[in-house]
Amino acid sequence: MPVKKKLAEKIKFRKDIRNRIMTLSRADLEKFFNPGHIAIIGVSVKDYRFGGASFLFKLLEGGYEGKLYPINPRGGEIMGLKVYPDLSSLPDVPDLAMVCVPARFVPSVLEECARIGVGHIHILTSGFRETGLVQGHELEAQITRISKDKGLKIIGPNCMGPYCPSSRLTAWGAIPGLSGSLAVISQSGGLTQRITEYTRYLGVGIEKAVSFGNGSVLDSTDFLDVLSRDENVQCIAMYLESVKDGRRFLNTVSEVSKKKPVVLWKGGESDAGAATAASHTGAMSGEQKVWEGLYRQTGVIHVGSMNELVDTVLALTLLPAPSGKGVFLIGGGGGNSVSYSDTCIREGLEVPALSDSTMKALKKSVPTAGSIAGNPLDMWLTFLDANYLGEVLDLAYRDPAVSMAMVDRLIVRKAFHVPDGIDSNPEAIKRVTERQHEKPIVFIVDSDGGDPDLAQKGAVLRAQYCQAGIPAFPSIRRAARALFHLYRYYSRRT
Amino acid sequence: MPVKKKLAEKIKFRKDIRNRIMTLSRADLEKFFNPGHIAIIGVSVKDYRFGGASFLFKLLEGGYEGKLYPINPRGGEIMGLKVYPDLSSLPDVPDLAMVCVPARFVPSVLEECARIGVGHIHILTSGFRETGLVQGHELEAQITRISKDKGLKIIGPNCMGPYCPSSRLTAWGAIPGLSGSLAVISQSGGLTQRITEYTRYLGVGIEKAVSFGNGSVLDSTDFLDVLSRDENVQCIAMYLESVKDGRRFLNTVSEVSKKKPVVLWKGGESDAGAATAASHTGAMSGEQKVWEGLYRQTGVIHVGSMNELVDTVLALTLLPAPSGKGVFLIGGGGGNSVSYSDTCIREGLEVPALSDSTMKALKKSVPTAGSIAGNPLDMWLTFLDANYLGEVLDLAYRDPAVSMAMVDRLIVRKAFHVPDGIDSNPEAIKRVTERQHEKPIVFIVDSDGGDPDLAQKGAVLRAQYCQAGIPAFPSIRRAARALFHLYRYYSRRT
Structure with a gap:
């Protein structure tokens, strides 16, 4: 694939996703973080594997009390639960769909979600923009278009999704979640997992955490906006590799910082880090000097590592x-x-x-x-x-x-x-x-x-x-x- | 005491100790780090206490195989050893004397050392220049004068002294010392203890370590000079709060760095730190910019914490x-x-x-x-x-x-x-x-x-x-x- 065409695709795509503002409401938060039922699409029934099966296992382990609908065309049973062949055969319309099928099948799953009326979706699957391949870019553009056309609210792709100890939606963790006043908004699944685990050991509870990966539909600013309005949230910690709309992010983080501390760890500050960020979440990390301006102009608390983030959260929440x-x-x-x-x-x-x-x-x-x-x-x-x-x-x-x-x-x-x-x-x-x-x-x-x-x-x-x-x-x-x-x-x- | 007089005392004292060069020989190293017998002056026979008694205990615990002569005017017995009333009543002339009596008695002990021919002395006792009091300054000046007059080689006062795993002279530590190629030269006893313990856990052995406190007689440069000529030493780590003769230190560290890496952690870099250093080892930490010049001009490796010191030693000794x-x-x-x-x-x-x-x-x-x-x-x-x-x-x-x-x-x-x-x-x-x-x-x-x-x-x-x-x-x-x-x-x- 010629580089020029690749770049053109990229820019086209970026324009497509730019300037989309999706304001999340309290009802949206409920669907994502306190769902009554969750469909998990793409659960391997053969063996325990990272993906649908591990999410199902972890939700059961964490004591999630809503209904869980594993989906696999083969049907059968897994972990004591009936496996449904597709979304259309479910007894209810789930509040939340977790999509774990390979990337090429994701668009059709989204279409099916729209058909049966599932409006809140978390896409775990990777293999999109972050691959740097045209095919991945195209697939991600498809996700964005379907979301726009059908009004789907999507976390992801390429992420670990929502986490909320108070509703036992703790899809990672053998350790029980701890409920508290911290919100975490992060583009890295691994780091989100570690932050929630780290703070939990130190007695700092989480109200809501979200790993949103490529952020092709819902972006950091959308989560920052809605979580700043959550009265249970007293402090917000973020790990970002990029933002879609810099001006909107700057304005939002400025406003929020006046009311609640926002701790921001920005990955991809060096050129080498930025190149890795592109491969991780398809991020265009942006000019370092633009970010430095943002640290100066807003009241955001800029940190440079996970330890510094957790340490700062400790000080802010306890002192x-x-x-x-x-x-x-x-x-x-x-x-x-x-x-x-x-x-x-x-x-x-x-x-x-x-x-x-x-x-x-x-x-x-x-x-x-x-x-x-x-x-x-x-x-x-x-x-x-x-x-x-x-x-x-x-x-x-x-x-x-x-x-x-x-x-x-x-x-x-x-x-x-x-x-x-x-x-x-x-x-x-x-x-x-x-x-x-x-x-x-x-x-x-x-x-x-x-x-x-x-x-x-x-x-x-x-x-x-x-x-x-x-x-x-x-x-x-x-x-x-x-x-x-x-x-x-x-x-x-x- | 009027401040002016205090300062005059101080300056006089500084002049007194400046420009004294004491070149240590291999024979001196043997006396300090591989002594055949050690007199410990000031061993509490009543209870286990930090000082003479704890040194005796730790030397026995560490398996030191030379002779140990605890000294206390009351006589008697401690830890299965005969207690001698004074130095003059010992059966041998000890290679090394460890002085643990209160500060005001130190000068007379030194005189006694000189009388019986003990030329190598470690003074644990504190209460000298580091107190900031005229009395302390005077006592330390006395030590320096006696050393000069009688040719005594003195480590200290206000320090933990020599440490050498190969001769089981490990006067701190329930853990056995590990012999290796690292030398440690430090003004802080606590930090020396921690550095030797830290490196030992990581498999990096020590050839010789010395905590020399106020350095009123033997100073960092003296130890750096002699240890750089020790063929068992491959890497030298230092914690300093001051040096007596900056020019000599600069020249020595420059020369040594061409042959062996010297890792230097300088305490008292900030004004507040310098003030504390004065209370800790009576150090005049010196102008920060002078030190920065030294870091640039010599090949010394400048670090800012104990972890950085240990990490750097690991890299230098293993890679x-x-x-x-x-x-x-x-x-x-x-x-x-x-x-x-x-x-x-x-x-x-x-x-x-x-x-x-x-x-x-x-x-x-x-x-x-x-x-x-x-x-x-x-x-x-x-x-x-x-x-x-x-x-x-x-x-x-x-x-x-x-x-x-x-x-x-x-x-x-x-x-x-x-x-x-x-x-x-x-x-x-x-x-x-x-x-x-x-x-x-x-x-x-x-x-x-x-x-x-x-x-x-x-x-x-x-x-x-x-x-x-x-x-x-x-x-x-x-x-x-x-x-x-x-x-x-x-x-x-x-």
Whole structure:
């Protein structure tokens, strides 16, 4: 196929999908995220395979309570459910159709959906625009045309679709979904799965998540618009590789950011990344400088990795607004304290000197040798004695230079000379949560060091803190960056 | 105490210690790192306490085979060893004295050392210059003067001292030391402990490590000089907060870097960090721009955190020199592949397009839908089939654009639709190590995600890879940065 023709096709296609605005209503959200029945078209009845069969399995595993209609022309039975030969032979009109047949069969399935009155569709199938082949582009253009002609609302193709723990629509995950106030809008299925799983372990629940892949009909802006109007949603996290209508996205994200924080991770920032994005979701990632303008002009919170996205969500969902960017550090050792200061400054925070009266009070309890009174404070007693930690926090919180606090929850390494008995965790959690409403406070639980047991212990501790409402991070760098995002979001809003 | 007098004291003190060059010989190294007998002055016989008693305990635990002489004026017995009342009553002249008495008693202990002929001393005690108090400054100046007058070679004060697994001088650590080719020179005891423990878990052994704290007599440059001449040392890692003689350090690090890689983590880069460094080791961290000049002018490898230090050491000790900065990425999913490219570019590497012939060969085995042929390669078979992974690497290694390779060792999350059966680990290690001498190759084992079991599994996998000689990192960012340091070190040397 000559390159020129390919490009012409592409441009034609892009024009075709541009400027289509599809406003989703609350009723649409219900159909997608709380369907009473779901038809799964293309369920392999022979063996367990990724696709229709795995979706069916995962929905059953997750305890989805609506009706499930597996469809395969051969009929028969799978996982205890009757298999229907086609959509037309179903006893009901399903609220949602999940399309898992090979790409070339998708248009005819959509026609059948339209015929029987299924208006809400998730297309899992890949093999469209993202292949870079003319055939794939043509097939995707067909999807868009059918959607337009018949008024079908479509998530996809090439994606994992909707996810909603409150309706047990958790089509990925052996782990139960956790309901909460976060919405996730993402072009990557794998990353959406990981984000929902990651936040769930840390006690941050999901209201709705959607992996929308190529976004040939419903695009990021459509989801952003409708989810920002969902009163259960308090924070929105996005992973995007492209947007169809840049101006509309910019306006929408500007408006939404005034009301709710929007955390945006943009994939395809480098040329190499953009080329991969084209192969992943057929995305035209766009000029990096245009995106940088958007980060500046809107109140969107721009992050560069999944960890940064999750960390920032933790801070935004669990912490109050800080009054400034001065952070009080409770360190764990001298070298750590030095490098913690460096890192906070590098990430945009301040590590202010404490006032004379704070210092005077601190020096009463901090010995001259082997400890450091000041900011950072390096004092073993903060790990050993939760009451002392509480007193130190009270002292620091009264200091006008202090807007936030970070506590290193030092994990005792085998190489250290102290016995592993500094576990005042439940008490420390209590002392800290009592003060959590005053100023943002977070824990650092750095369990790096190659020791698998330590790695596990660190993850358990972080989960305990987070589930108690105190963000906990595996490194000072990640903590500082999350707090900087928190500070900046609120400082731009006011 | 008036500030002016304090400052005058300080300056006087700084002048006093400046320009003292103490060249250490091989015989000095033997005394410090392979002593036949050690006196520990200041061992609490009442209870287990950090200090003399914990050092004694840890040396015994680590299997140190020389003689140990605990010293306490009360005499008696501890941990099955006779306690001597003072140095003068010992049956031998110890090779090394570890001084753990309170700061005010240190000068008289040093005088006693000189009297009986102990020339090599480690002072654990803190409470000197780092307190910021005139008394502390005076005490430290006394140490320096006694050292000068009597020719004592002193590590410290305010530090954890020497560490040498080959002589079982592992005074920290319930874990056995691992002997190898790395030297560590550090002003922080806690960080030294963590670095030796971290590298040990990853199979990178230590030849000698020294935590030297305030460095009032022997300074970083002294250790750098002598350890660079140690033929067992192949790579040197440093954590510094200050140097006494900047010019001498610059010259030494320049020369050493031509022969052996020197990885330098400088604490106190920010003003806040510098202030903390002053309280930690009494360091005058110096102008940041002076340090930046040093990073540019010498071949030193500048890192900003302990993780970056350890990651870079892994790359330097396990990998061959790369021919360029083009990296071939074997990704794990579409979204991951996009962000992996972005991250590599951000960290200074290149993700080159593959040649036409490589692409042609790749496309034979990579399906059009659901996978991505190219760089990054997103192809499930690379996780499932180690032989296929080997073939892909052979293909990529023949491509002149490819200088290094990174393989995402995807860990199956519970949220994924695939069963957890992609564990071709021993086979994959075999296929990769067979090719390790050709071009640098590393694994990424990202076990973030909040799941403690996953965190543990990831650490186990990373240790397996590293111990087999393949560097493995917990994130693409850390892997990319380590490879960038590797590339730059060799490109500057040639």
